[in-house]
Amino acid sequence: MEQKLDIITIGESLVEFSTDLKLSCAECMYKYYGGDALATAIAALRAGSHVGFITKVGDDAFRDFLLDSWNAEGLDISQVKLAEEQNGVYFIARPAANEKEFAYYRKKTAPSKLSIDDISEDYIKSAKLVYASGVTQTLSMSAREAVGKAFKIAKNNGILTAYDPNYSALYASADDAREYFNSVIEDIDIVFLSAKYDTVNILELDSAENIIKKLWDIGVSTVVIKSSEKKGYYTGFNGNVKFTEFFAKSVVDTTCSGDAFNGGFLHAMVHGYSPLEATKIGSIVAGLQAGKMGAIKSIPYADEIFRLYNGGRCD
Numbered sequence: 001m002e003q004k005l006d007i008i009t010i011g012e013s014l015v016e017f018s019t020d021l022k023l024s025c026a027e028c029m030y031k032y033y034g035g036d037a038l039a040t041a042i043a044a045l046r047a048g049s050h051v052g053f054i055t056k057v058g059d060d061a062f063r064d065f066l067l068d069s070w071n072a073e074g075l076d077i078s079q080v081k082l083a084e085e086q087n088g089v090y091f092i093a094r095p096a097a098n099e100k101e102f103a104y105y106r107k108k109t110a111p112s113k114l115s116i117d118d119i120s121e122d123y124i125k126s127a128k129l130v131y132a133s134g135v136t137q138t139l140s141m142s143a144r145e146a147v148g149k150a151f152k153i154a155k156n157n158g159i160l161t162a163y164d165p166n167y168s169a170l171y172a173s174a175d176d177a178r179e180y181f182n183s184v185i186e187d188i189d190i191v192f193l194s195a196k197y198d199t200v201n202i203l204e205l206d207s208a209e210n211i212i213k214k215l216w217d218i219g220v221s222t223v224v225i226k227s228s229e230k231k232g233y234y235t236g237f238n239g240n241v242k243f244t245e246f247f248a249k250s251v252v253d254t255t256c257s258g259d260a261f262n263g264g265f266l267h268a269m270v271h272g273y274s275p276l277e278a279t280k281i282g283s284i285v286a287g288l289q290a291g292k293m294g295a296i297k298s299i300p301y302a303d304e305i306f307r308l309y310n311g312g313r314c315d
Contacts, residue, residue, distance in 0.1 A: 011037025043263020212236030247287030
């Protein structure tokens with residue numbers, strides 16, 4: 001690689017169709033792209049990081065839309081490969097502030113064909129940090145193996161690793177999610193957790209301090225717990241636990257806001273910010289993203305992020 005990557009993410013891509021009307025009423029919808037690891041990649045990229053993405057794209061009518069869109073963003077897609085399977089699609093509607101409709105089609109799609117053959121050791125070694133989620137692990141057994149291989153290579157070469165279980169009953173059972181989590185956790189430096197879904201279903205604990213201590217004991221150095229109940233983040237690092245309030249006080253669409261937070265946080269970490277500073281930056285990214293309709297299309301850019309980050313460095 002001529003230019004060293006800041007971050008590599010591994011995961012699925014989907015085509016997104018969104019509307020502010022009910023799905024049954026919408027005659028036109030806004031087309032974009034989505035996927036949790038992809039949202040994290042774009043959030044870090046728009047914040048100012050050089051980011052690579054590993055996935056497989058279906059050789060169908062949406063192929064060029066996806067590839068051209070990522071090229072236009074400046075995402076490194078040198079490790080994106082084509083597969084004969086179709087691309088996944090989801091439809092999302094926000095007809096009212098507290099109303100959401102969602103339809104999701106991701107079975108037997110191109111990203112499910114990810115395997116260890118798609119993980120280049122040299123490519124992983126070109127990055128400062130490697131990220132993947134539990135959603136990527138749900139795609140297939142071969143995708144789980146790919147994630148495991150990437151984390152092993154990174155860990156063995158002193159490259160930071162980050163992971164979000166991103167548990168949802170739509171994708172996996174709690175037992176499966178726990179198995180996926182346990183299969184990689186010893187190789188992870190940074191963990192993101194949802195207090196509503198991950199900590200209860202996977203770790204079976206509900207105290208932020210106890211969860212963070214347990215993960216420290218395993219060897220995870222930095223833990224971020226996102227709490228919708230407390231409306232903020234618990235960040236555990238260097239023996240300390242700090243609480244940061246959500247940046248957004250009102251939201252329009254929280255789809256992928258947690259993934260956007262992850263991207264902002266990881267951008268900050270690889271650019272020399274402390275975990276607490278990174279939490280504040282991630283919160284701004286997530287808050288701005290959640291203030292508009294759509295997932296990735298609403299992720300903000302560096303100038304807006306750092307203008308709102310008091311005392312932040314715009315680098």
